[in-house]
Amino acid sequence: MPTDDLPETFHVTTDEQLRAVSNLTRHRIMAVLRFEPATITQIAERIGLAKGSSSYHVRLLERAGLVKVVRTRKVRGVTERYYAMAARTIELPDPGEGAPDMLMRHAVADLEAAPADAERHVGMAHLRLTEEQFTELGERLQALADEYRKLSDPSLPDASFVFALFHPGTGPRAEEDAK
Structure with missing residues (x-):
């Protein structure tokens, strides 16, 4: 089923929705459904x-x-259901100062679970930017992600692109980590 008729964004707004996306297994299920519908059996196998x-x-x-x-x-008298994402992207609420960012935690868990011998590109850069440069870089990273999402082919292996552009904290938590 093509995803042309899906809404662009689903905004997570309720506690039930937040609990649903906060679980790593459900995060991985949504990744399976990102590009094409699948049955419970197909999801379980993937x-x-x-x-x-x-x-x-x-x-x-x-x-x-x-x-x-x-x-x-219908398959041998049983109704087989194909599930898909409700929207192309899921937007999570800002976790708030000092709260864990579920998206980044899931991304790190997925990275740690990836085969060690597989090709991967992981890096971190500390930058000093004007606010304009900061905003421009964020927009360019999002545009790059959007460009490659449009090129995605469901027949190809999965790849994850994660980015986080932020100003490091200087609050109590950052001070604790520095000790």
């Missing part, structure tokens, strides 16, 4: 999960409105 667990997590995502059934078909 992320190495039991079908019952996969079904449980998909039901929670569906109840929160993050995924939806986009197609059904």
Whole structure:
């Protein structure tokens, strides 16, 4: 099923939605559904999960409105449901000062779970930028992500692109880490 008719953005606004996206397994399920619909069995196979667990997590995502059934078909008397994302992108609320950023935590967990012998490009750069340069760099990174998302082909292997552009904190937490 093409994703042409999906809304561009789903804004996470409720506690139920936030709990749904905060779980690493459900984050991985949404990654499977990002480009093409899949059944519970297909999802379970892709992320190495039991079908019952996969079904449980998909039901929670569906109840929160993050995924939806986009197609059904009868297979040997059983209705097989194909699930897809409810929108192209999911926008999380700002976690607030000092709170963990779930998106970055999931990205780090996915990076740590990636095969050690696979090609990866990970780096960190400390920059000194004007506010204009900071804004421009953020916009350029987002545009690059959007450009490659449009080029994505569901038949190719998954790849994740994560970026975080921020001003490091100087509050109590940063001071604790410096000790």
